[in-house]
Amino acid sequence: MNLIPSRYRINLRKEECIQCRRCTRECSFHAIEFRGGLVFNHEKCVDCQRCVAMCPRDALYITKNENRFACHAVYSTEALKEIYRQSEAGGVLLSSMGSPGRTVPIYFDHLLLNASQVTNPSIDPLREPMETRTFIGRRPEHVERDEVGRLIDNLPPHLELQTPIMFSAMSYGAVSLNVQRALAMAAARTGTCFNCGEGGLHESLYQYAANTIVQVASGRFGVHETYLNSASAIEIKIGQGAKPGIGGHLTGAKIIGDVSKTRMVPEGIDAISPAPHHDIYSIEDLRQLVSSLKEATGYRKPVIVKVAAVHNIAPIASGIARSGADIITIDGFRGGTGAAPMRIRDNVGLPIELAIAAVDQRLRDEKIRDRVSVIASGGIRNSTDVVKAIALGADAVSVGTAALCALGCHLCASCHSGSCAWGIATQKPELVDRLDPEEGAERLCNLISAWTSEIKEIMGGMGINSIEALRGNRLALRAVGLNSRELAVLGVKYGGE
Amino acid sequence: MSVQVNASQVDERTLKDLIESESNIEVTGCLGQRYLGVARKCGQLRITGTPGNGLASYLDGGEIYVHGNVQDAVADTMNDGFLAVDGNAGDALCYAMRGGRVFIRGNAGYRAGVHMKAYRERQSILVIGGRAGSFLGEYLAGGTIAVLGLDCPAGSQLTGYFCANGMYAGSIYLRTTARPVGLSDKLSCHLMDGEEKKAKLEGLIRDYASAFSLDAQQILSGPFLSIEADPHKSYRQLYATL
CATH class of the missing domain: 3.20.20.70 (Aldolase class I)
Structure with missing residues (x-):
């Protein structure tokens, strides 16, 4: 039994693939292997996009797993996955990079910048000195x-x-x-x-x-x-x-x-x-x-x-x-x-x-x-x-x-x-x-x-x-x-x- | 021949510049001047009086002798060298020390030897002649701390609370039969036998005794507890990755 489905799906445009196996060498998470043909271990994919970037034929693309849990406004799919994961491993959830934010506003996106019109002149940085030092x-x-x-x-x-x-x-x-x-x-x-x-x-x-x-x-x-x-x-x-x-x-x-x-x-x-x-x-x-x-x-x-x-x-x-x-x-x-x-x-x-x-x-x-x-x-x-x-x-x-x-x-x-x-x-x-x-x-x-x-x-x-x-x-x-x-x-x- | 300076007759900057420029210097009348001998690399510095906080921080070599007490944050992040204090030391002694030796003749305050460590030939060593306050050797990551309880009645407590909490490498030796109060169950503590004492302590104690003209054999004859991290009970937190 696995309560947590894979987060991502690795997809192949078969007609483009030339079987060069570069993706199998590039994937450091062992999500793509070659066993007679390309085998995708979707559960190991982290969506780092390395295989996509290195594929010479643009034959690969990653999508979100379309599977979803029952829609619940309080217990989202993410919230449920976290509970499943912790009930399985018994550990502190570990992640990296910055907070994805969720409901915390990004105030930068609510701020607009000014520009000069009529009463004070704007300056053309290509023609006039502009000090960023x-x-x-x-x-x-x-x-x-x-x-x-x-x-x-x-x-x-x-x-x-x-x-x-x-x-x-x-x-x-x-x-x-x-x-x-x-x-x-x-x-x-x-x-x-x-x-x-x-x-x-x-x-x-x-x-x-x-x-x-x-x-x-x-x-x-x-x-x-x-x-x-x-x-x-x-x-x-x-x-x-x-x-x-x-x-x-x-x-x-x-x-x-x-x-x-x-x-x-x-x-x-x-x-x-x-x-x-x-x-x-x-x-x-x-x-x-x-x-x-x-x-x-x-x-x-x-x-x-x-x-x-x-x-x-x-x-x-x-x-x-x-x-x-x-x-x-x-x-x-x-x-x-x-x-x-x-x-x-x-x-x-x-x-x-x-x-x-x-x-x-x-x-x-x-x-x-x-x-x-x-x-x-x-x-x-x-x-x-x-x-x-x-x-x-x-x-x-x-x-x-x-x-x-x-x-x-x-x-x-x-x-x-x-x-x-x-x-x-x-x-x-x-x-x-x-x-x-x-x-x-x-x-x-x-x-x-x-x-x-x-x-x-x-x-x-x-x-x-x-x-x-x-x-x-x-x-x-x-x-x-x-x-x-x-x-x-x-x-x-x-x-x- | 060493240069001599009376600390009460020069301003603090002049004193520090002198200490920096002279490889052999003797300072008398020290009255709380801070950050003396910081990041010093060689030579000999002798101080009489009471140097202030931050003495011998980042010390990188050479020898410092103090005849008197020292204050807080002494030998912070010390990398190498030797410091001997014929007196007591304040709080946060030898924080994050990586190498060299610090010998204190008297007692040390709170937080002595927190997060000391060792790397290759650098083995930090802190020996405290009397007792130490709470939090001794917390987060110890390497190196050696010894507390000798000289002049204390036999079987005395030599440390305060929270001794060696979070310690995960290195060794602490206490010259007593009294286990520290509330010692973490993640540590192992045992009374050392003669052979173990000889192997692990003899050199260290001889060094210490000679610095203060003490009888090494007499110190070594006392009982010693050894505290080490229990390798079967790590502090590693269990993580789950999504």
């Missing part, structure tokens, strides 16, 4: 001059980004080294930063230090003096949007070879990042870690504190801004992950739009907005999401899922299986080889430059010629389909107001 970090509170009136450079350490889009933290272990190579090369070429996550930094990536953010999380894996000094900024990871309040758990099976060496943990033994940092129980303790990291790096690098967007995010951000941190990263509800308990992923946290608006407003009210830069992440899908996040109060954004999609990810949410057919979320050598870092870097560069062009065009239309003039500029936004509480939190007027 932005500086991330603390701003000096006072202008200082020497005795003859010359400006004293009292600028605290900061990141200079050519475009306000960074790559989110993804650790070596969760993703393959080729993914990090592609991200590092693309960051260097586009003048932005990638983030190595909590898995240490592979020595071959030290050369990208100027475009690297290294992470210090609760497990402190791979953290040592050289690591800290091989980056342009250091991020203390408190939480992440996909699983706020939950630690990390990289299974021993993924800790092999260089992953073990880079994390500095023995091969084959689980690497557990505790849910909290056990040396941080207060803002004062956080301040201590911020300070010790600055001491270890000679006060030459900005320190970022990354938190998940949760209910009290505004006072939390206020505390972080007072901890000596230079940058706050807020990771929203829709942020991705290599593995997370599904219930946590789908039910804990806040959409990034609400969090960023609440934090920006709180920091302004307390007159400490310039003490920190704010990075928004978690569900930034395109250039308009970038513009809207910045208009809501972010200084810049970071993207993880979109970057992986540029490398071939099709959001099948099977990262935790370790069998990623695209060579992204896997450590199996034959799969890792599928991703060419050079080609990946080129695709990432294309994506970043395409978004940057669109951002320039949108800003030009608004009559704004610098990304810093867009920051927190909520008058550039109007909402549709939201209630008055939502408008109040977002600090945005309704369309037509």
Whole structure:
């Protein structure tokens, strides 16, 4: 008996198939086999689309299994499958990538952008200068001059980004080294930063230090003096949007070879990042870690504190801004992950739009907005999401899922299986080889430059010629389909107001 | 010949710069200055007085000797090297330490040795001469913690609550016959016999004793409990994938 039917069906256009068997070699989930003819194990298909993309004749296509359970408005087919699965396996439901959202609104889709008409001129970015460069970090509170009136450079350490889009933290272990190579090369070429996550930094990536953010999380894996000094900024990871309040758990099976060496943990033994940092129980303790990291790096690098967007995010951000941190990263509800308990992923946290608006407003009210830069992440899908996040109060954004999609990810949410057919979320050598870092870097560069062009065009239309003039500029936004509480939190007027 | 500096006569930045630039330095009159010896890689640093929080964080080599007590978050994420404290230590000692040795002559506060680990030639070692507070060795992922209960009556409790909760690798040795209160059932705890003590503790205790001019044989003659993760009871959560 099997209570759970397969999710997908593999379909073949027989007249197109030339029996080359490429699909059988490409499918890392063993859903397609050759036994005298092609055999489809539909129950193993995760809809990663690798076979479809690699079929030379376009002979394959995947559909949803049309079978459905009795229609019930409360107990959906998905809800029933989850019950069946747990009654069978007795375990915590595990999934990956970002929350599919279900009934939680995507506020970006309810926000519309402004454009100039008649009374103020729009700007053509192809003909006039348009500044997307932005500086991330603390701003000096006072202008200082020497005795003859010359400006004293009292600028605290900061990141200079050519475009306000960074790559989110993804650790070596969760993703393959080729993914990090592609991200590092693309960051260097586009003048932005990638983030190595909590898995240490592979020595071959030290050369990208100027475009690297290294992470210090609760497990402190791979953290040592050289690591800290091989980056342009250091991020203390408190939480992440996909699983706020939950630690990390990289299974021993993924800790092999260089992953073990880079994390500095023995091969084959689980690497557990505790849910909290056990040396941080207060803002004062956080301040201590911020300070010790600055001491270890000679006060030459900005320190970022990354938190998940949760209910009290505004006072939390206020505390972080007072901890000596230079940058706050807020990771929203829709942020991705290599593995997370599904219930946590789908039910804990806040959409990034609400969090960023609440934090920006709180920091302004307390007159400490310039003490920190704010990075928004978690569900930034395109250039308009970038513009809207910045208009809501972010200084810049970071993207993880979109970057992986540029490398071939099709959001099948099977990262935790370790069998990623695209060579992204896997450590199996034959799969890792599928991703060419050079080609990946080129695709990432294309994506970043395409978004940057669109951002320039949108800003030009608004009559704004610098990304810093867009920051927190909520008058550039109007909402549709939201209630008055939502408008109040977002600090945005309704369309037509 | 080492450089000598009186911490009360220079500002904190000057003191740290001096410590950074000198490979052999002696600091006297230390009064709570924080983050001394952070990420230091070599040489010898001697401190008299009370260094503040964050002493020896990310320590990467060399030796630090403290004649006095130390405060919180000492040897945080220490990677290598040696720290000896002829006094007591505050909370969160040796958090996430990966390598090197830390010897405390007196007691340690809460959360000592949380998430210590080991990797290849790096084997983190923490020895506490007196007692330790609650949460000792939580999440222990490798390395060795020893609590000696010197000057404590025989059979004393040497740790507080939640000792070794979540521990999944490494070893904890307690020089007493009293099992920690409420020890998790996922851990195994046994009294070591002479042979096991000799194999696992002799080198460690000799090292420790010589740092503080103590009698190693006398320390070794006491009873030792050994706490390790029970390999049959892992913390692995059962997952179900859809």
